[in-house]
Amino acid sequence: MFRVDCSRLRFLVIDDNGYMRRIIRTLLHGFGTREVFEAEDGAAGLEAFATHLPDVVITDWSMPVFDGIELTKMIRQPDTSPNPFVPIIMVTGYAERNRVFEARDAGVSEMLVKPISAKSLYQRIAKVVLNPRPFIRTENYFGPDRRHLVKADQYKTRGAASNFINSSIGSP
Amino acid sequence: MTRAPQANDYAGDGTVEQDFGDTRVFHLGGTLRAKAAVRSADAGGVDDLSVAAADAAMKDLSGDFQNWMGDEVNRLIAAFEVFSDSPPNKRDIGPLFRAAHDIRGQAAVFGYPIASEIAGSLSKLLDKIEPDYLPLQLIAHHVDSVKAIYRNNIRDYANPVATQIIHNLRRAIDRVVEARQKAMAEEMKFRRTI
Structure with missing residues (x-):
């Protein structure tokens, strides 16, 4: 069994609410993290992301200027982002099903519904560090596999299906 | 191949x-x-x-939570005043929604779960109804309720006043949402006939 030593990780926290940033920072320092950077909106967050190259991004959804969803889409640009694979944990008050799907389709790694607790935040960090999902790149999507429970064998099956289609219609 | x-x-x-x-x-x-x-x-x-x-x-930080909650409640009150004082065609729902949404997310951490629930109800109202049709009176009830919960330091669901406030607000919102949906359906039906 493994645990995460947060003192070895660098975090970027993006939230327009100063109190929320303070709470998340306090929890991260409690976990032993030394390097926590902050930004108060999506635009500043994107700049801080390029400057500090964090290991994990924790962002709010609802923010002025541009929000957590738009920020995630910018970070998940495989050809221009400094690290399109970075784990993104979205902290939000939205728990509705359609909102969860929207976040998933933008490329969010994990959702954390408020009110947050030390344990729930630690669990999300542990998940993205210890068991990261493979990333998928298609014409319309780049991000963590949107299916949470895919075994390695299923990627082989997916390959077999792709091969069959290619052999039937001819490879380019 | x-x-x-x-x-x-x-x-x-x-x-x-x-x-x-x-x-x-x-x-x-x-x-x-x-x-x-x-x-x-x-x-x-x-x-x-x-x-x-x-x-x-x-826990060390929690000594500040009551003051932080006070700041958030004041932000909500101020945002509502700006919203209600603006002409209907110039109302910006953003600051009011964000103030309510922040209380929804944080008040439980600050020790005010009932205020969080009321703010969640207000967020839902602001999210579901188009700005032109938002019932100001109902928004005012929500803001006043959050203010009352904070000023009376009501933190416990066992408090009968708090329970009654939540119950009444939920019923009122459901009625507003239902009436609006009905009106929209009627409007669609009317448009199809012309």
């Missing part, structure tokens, strides 16, 4: 890329895991000591 999925070491960090033609799969190389994973006897991979330390840090 069959094309086998290609696997190669992407970016030289152990990340393996498989190419299936229209889809590529990247199996991450475990850079973060190598950087921060340590063996542990804790069941489920949760580091109890780290969580306990973070809980203790939050």
Whole structure:
């Protein structure tokens, strides 16, 4: 069994609410993290992301200027982002099903519904560090596999299906 | 001719890329895991000591929570005043929604779960109804309720006044949403006939 030593990780926290940033920072320092950077909106967050190259991004959804969803889409640009694979944990008050799907389709790694607790935040960090999902790149999507429970064998099956289609219609 | 999925070491960090033609799969190389994973006897991979330390840090911070909650409530009141004082065609719902949404998310951490629930109800109202049709009176009830909960320091669901406030607000919102949906359906029906 493994645990995460947060003192070895660098975090970027993006939230327009100063109190929320303070709470998340306090929890991260409690976990032993030394390097926590902050930004108060999506635009500043994107700049801080390029400057500090964090290991994990924790962002709010609802923010002025541009929000957590738009920020995630910018970070998940495989050809221009400094690290399109970075784990993104979205902290939000939205728990509705359609909102969860929207976040998933933008490329969010994990959702954390408020009110947050030390344990729930630690669990999300542990998940993205210890068991990261493979990333998928298609014409319309780049991000963590949107299916949470895919075994390695299923990627082989997916390959077999792709091969069959290619052999039937001819490879380019 | 069959094309086998290609696997190669992407970016030289152990990340393996498989190419299936229209889809590529990247199996991450475990850079973060190598950087921060340590063996542990804790069941489920949760580091109890780290969580306990973070809980203790939050407890130290909690002395400020009542003042922070006061600031958030004042922000909500101010946002509502600006909203209600603006001409209907110039109302910006953003600051009011964000103030309510923040209380919804944080008030429970600050020790005011009932205020969180009322603010959640207000967020839903602001999210579901178009700005032109928002009932100001109902918004005012929500803002006043959050204010009353905070000023009377009501933190417990067992408080009968709080329970009654939540119940009444929920019923009122459901009625407004239902009436609006009915009006929209009638409007659609009317448009189809002309």
